[in-house]
Amino acid sequence: MKPTPTRIEPIFSPRIWGALSLAPLFPEKSDLTEPLGEAWLTGVDCRIASGPFVGKTLGAAWTEMPVEWRGSQLAAVPEFPLLIKFIFPTDKLSIQVHPDDTYASTHEKAAGGRGKTEMWHLVSADSGAQVLLGLKAGVDQETFREGLKQQTLENLFLVVPVHEGDTLFVPAGTPHTSGAGMVICEVQEYSDLTYRVYNYGRVDANGKRRELHIEKALEVTKFGSSAGGKVIPLPLPAASATRSLLVACNFFATERWECAEKTEITVDPARFELVAILEGSGTLSWPDSAARYHRGECWLVPASQARIEILPETATSLIRTYVPDIPVLRTELHRDGISAATVAQVIFD
Numbered sequence: 001m002k003p004t005p006t007r008i009e010p011i012f013s014p015r016i017w018g019a020l021s022l023a024p025l026f027p028e029k030s031d032l033t034e035p036l037g038e039a040w041l042t043g044v045d046c047r048i049a050s051g052p053f054v055g056k057t058l059g060a061a062w063t064e065m066p067v068e069w070r071g072s073q074l075a076a077v078p079e080f081p082l083l084i085k086f087i088f089p090t091d092k093l094s095i096q097v098h099p100d101d102t103y104a105s106t107h108e109k110a111a112g113g114r115g116k117t118e119m120w121h122l123v124s125a126d127s128g129a130q131v132l133l134g135l136k137a138g139v140d141q142e143t144f145r146e147g148l149k150q151q152t153l154e155n156l157f158l159v160v161p162v163h164e165g166d167t168l169f170v171p172a173g174t175p176h177t178s179g180a181g182m183v184i185c186e187v188q189e190y191s192d193l194t195y196r197v198y199n200y201g202r203v204d205a206n207g208k209r210r211e212l213h214i215e216k217a218l219e220v221t222k223f224g225s226s227a228g229g230k231v232i233p234l235p236l237p238a239a240s241a242t243r244s245l246l247v248a249c250n251f252f253a254t255e256r257w258e259c260a261e262k263t264e265i266t267v268d269p270a271r272f273e274l275v276a277i278l279e280g281s282g283t284l285s286w287p288d289s290a291a292r293y294h295r296g297e298c299w300l301v302p303a304s305q306a307r308i309e310i311l312p313e314t315a316t317s318l319i320r321t322y323v324p325d326i327p328v329l330r331t332e333l334h335r336d337g338i339s340a341a342t343v344a345q346v347i348f349d
C-alpha cells in the first residue's frame with residue numbers, strides 16, 4: 001500500500017446559528033434551506049476521496065495506516081489525533097468551556113477521555129466582529145454563578161475584536177464564545193467535549209433548548225488564568241512562499257502559507273501532515289503523481305512522502321498542521337535565529 005497524498009471529504013453539520021451559504025469556501029453549499037454551522041474536514045466519519053483508502057472513513061483508514069503513513073512519532077496512537085473544522089457563525093455561539101486531558105481521562109472516559117485545546121484562525125471577519133475569550137481579572141466562581149443568575153455573564157468576559165487573518169489560542173479551561181460575522185478555521189485536539197454554560201435561551205426547530213453543563217463547566221474553568229488569546233504569527237523561512245507559524249502546543253502546530261508560484265513543502269518522516277486550502281486552486285504534486293486541489297479541501301500527506309509541491313493556478317493560501325515534537329520545534333526555530341522570547345509568544349506548552 002503505497003503512501004500517497006489523500007483527499008478527505010468534509011461533513012457538514014446543521015446549527016441554529018449557522019449560515020445559509022458557505023460560499024466561497026464551499027460554493028455548492030449556497031441557497032440552503034437549513035443553516036449549516038460547521039464543516040468537519042477531518043472527522044473520523046469523513047470519507048477518504050482518493051488514494052488506496054478511497055471510500056473508507058478516516059477513522060477506519062487510520063486503524064490500517066502503517067508507520068509509513070502515520071510517522072514514527074504517531075505509530076502507536078490509537079485514534080486520529082487532529083480535527084480541523086470551518087465554522088460559519090451568523091449569531092453568537094453558546095458560552096462554553098472545554099476540559100483538559102486530566103479531567104477528561106477521569107470523568108469522560110465514555111466520550112473518549114480526551115480534553116480539547118484549540119486554536120482559531122479567522123478566514124474572514126466582518127467589520128466589528130469580536131469574540132469573548134477568557135474572563136476578566138477578579139472573576140471567580142461565585143461571580144460567575146451570579147452572572148449566570150442575572151443573565152449578565154457576557155459582561156465578565158474579555159472582549160477581543162477580530163479581523164481577517166487573526167489567530168487565537170484557546171486552551172482547555174478557558175471559557176469562550178464567538179460572535180457573528182466571521183468564518184473560522186479551527187484546529188484542535190481531537191475531541192468533541194464541550195460544556196455549555198449559557199445559550200441565550202435559544203431553542204431548536206422542535207422548540208427544545210440545548211443541554212447545559214454548568215457544574216462540569218465550573219469544575220474545569222481555570223479562574224484567574226488567561227493563557228489564551230490573540231497570537232502574533234511568527235514568520236518562518238520559505239524559498240518561494242510567505243510562511244508563518246500561527247501557534248503551536250503539545251497537540252498541534254499550525255502554519256499558514258501564501259503561495260503565488262511553485263512551492264515545495266518538506267515533510268518530516270516523524271509525522272503525517274494535513275493541508276487545508278483556504279483560497280486558490282492548482283495542482284498538488286509529489287514525486288510520482290499529481291492531483292488538482294481547490295478551496296475548501298483537506299489533504300492528508302503521509303509521513304514518508306518526503307515532499308510535496310504546490311503549483312498554484314491562482315494565488316493559494318493554505319493551512320498546514322501537524323502533531324509536533326515541541327522540543328524539536330524549539331530547536332529548529334532557535335537554529336533559524338529566532339530568540340527564545342519570540343518563540344515563547346507562539347508556542348504554548
